[in-house]
Amino acid sequence: MNTIDLHIHTTASDGTASPAQVVRMAGELGLSAISVADHDTVSGCGEAMAEGRALGVEVVPGVEFSSRYGRTIHILGYFLNTESPALTRVLDWIVAERDQRNEKMAALMAADGIPVDYAEMKARFGPVIGRPNFGQLLVALGYAESVQDAFDRYIEKGQPYYLPRKMLSIERSVEVIREAGGVPVLAHPFQYRLEEPALRQLIEHCMDHGLLGLECRYSLYDEQQSQYLLSLAREYGLAPTGGSDFHGSNKPHIRLGVGTGSLAVPAEWLEGLRALAASTKQRS
Numbered sequence: 253m254n255t256i257d258l259h260i261h262t263t264a265s266d267g268t269a270s271p272a273q274v275v276r277m278a279g280e281l282g283l284s285a286i287s288v289a290d291h292d293t294v295s296g297c298g299e300a301m302a303e304g305r306a307l308g309v310e311v312v313p314g315v316e317f318s319s320r321y322g323r324t325i326h327i328l329g330y331f332l333n334t335e336s337p338a339l340t341r342v343l344d345w346i347v348a349e350r351d352q353r354n355e356k357m358a359a360l361m362a363a364d365g366i367p368v369d370y371a372e373m374k375a376r377f378g379p380v381i382g383r384p385n386f387g388q389l390l391v392a393l394g395y396a397e398s399v400q401d402a403f404d405r406y407i408e409k410g411q412p413y414y415l416p417r418k419m420l421s422i423e424r425s426v427e428v429i430r431e432a433g434g435v436p437v438l439a440h441p442f443q444y445r446l447e448e449p450a451l452r453q454l455i456e457h458c459m460d461h462g463l464l465g466l467e468c469r470y471s472l473y474d475e476q477q478s479q480y481l482l483s484l485a486r487e488y489g490l491a492p493t494g495g496s497d498f499h500g501s502n503k504p505h506i507r508l509g510v511g512t513g514s515l516a517v518p519a520e521w522l523e524g525l526r527a528l529a530a531s532t533k534q535r536s
């Protein structure tokens with residue numbers, strides 16, 4: 253089966269492989285297409301698409317928004333116009349909010365004698381810095397054994413250096429992806445620990461604002477879970493998508509293309525997304 257991976261993070265956000273590197277890895281694995289879907293930025297898409305053209309791997313421009321809906325929900329967007337002014341305005345706001353939160357986290361660490369300087373972090377990890385980057389730095393400085401250990405002891409909610417950040421509302425996340433000509437997709441639906449009625453409510457709420465897809469295959473989901481999500485997608489008329497959520501060595505248990513080993517996202521699913529993107533662009 254021809255397979256793809258539509259959920260990949262790079263150094264543009266909190267992954268450790270560059271956009272060009274993930275395309276090369278995808279080529280070596282024989283994937284026909286990938287999407288670079290970094291947190292709150294499309295700045296890795298250009299480099300990845302150029303490398304993809306050189307290597308014959310299709311690269312779909314993508315993004316992943318963390319959104320407010322009581323708890324944090326992730327909305328993926330595919331085939332967006334990365335130059336869209338509406339998208340750019342929203343991305344600039346999010347990065348400014350991240351920087352404010354991150355500066356305060358860095359100051360808390362510095363006050364305890366951990367030599368963290370946020371300007372240096374921006375130079376090293378920019379443009380979009382997330383907690384996994386703090387984790388990487390704490391490992392490099394010898395304060396943690398792994399990124400996971402850094403989360404557990406320092407930066408997970410409830411730990412001394414955790415601070416929340418402002419996020420987009422879920423409505424706005426879905427809508428701005430549509431405004432940018434993209435296809436909004438609910439990411440990893442089981443990560444929110446919702447019972448079925450609440451999950452359905454979430455899906456229906458997002459659909460009211462323009463949701464078009466559901467991530468049905470994901471590194472952490474088994475066949476039974478994927479089939480359940482596929483049945484929901486069919487019922488609601490949502491396009492199925494899938495991907496690994498590769499973050500390089502920031503999530504070392506997840507491999508590109510194959511997740512924890514058995515992920516297989518059929519290439520046909522991309523055609524469903526492509527058709528939706530074409531028809532939403534026509535309408536707008």
Ligand code: AMP
Nearest residue numbers: 266318381382383384399400403408417
């Ligand atoms: P931020 O958006 O900067 O607050 O960071 C959130 C990111 O940190 C998520 O997208 C995950 O990739 C990662 N993350 C959150 N919680 C954990 C955890 N307990 N262990 C490892 N990674 C985590």
Ligand code: FE
Nearest residue numbers: 261266291499
């Ligand atoms: Fe992440």
Ligand code: FE
Nearest residue numbers: 316326439440
């Ligand atoms: Fe996510």
Ligand code: ZN
Nearest residue numbers: 259261316497
């Ligand atoms: Zn992700």
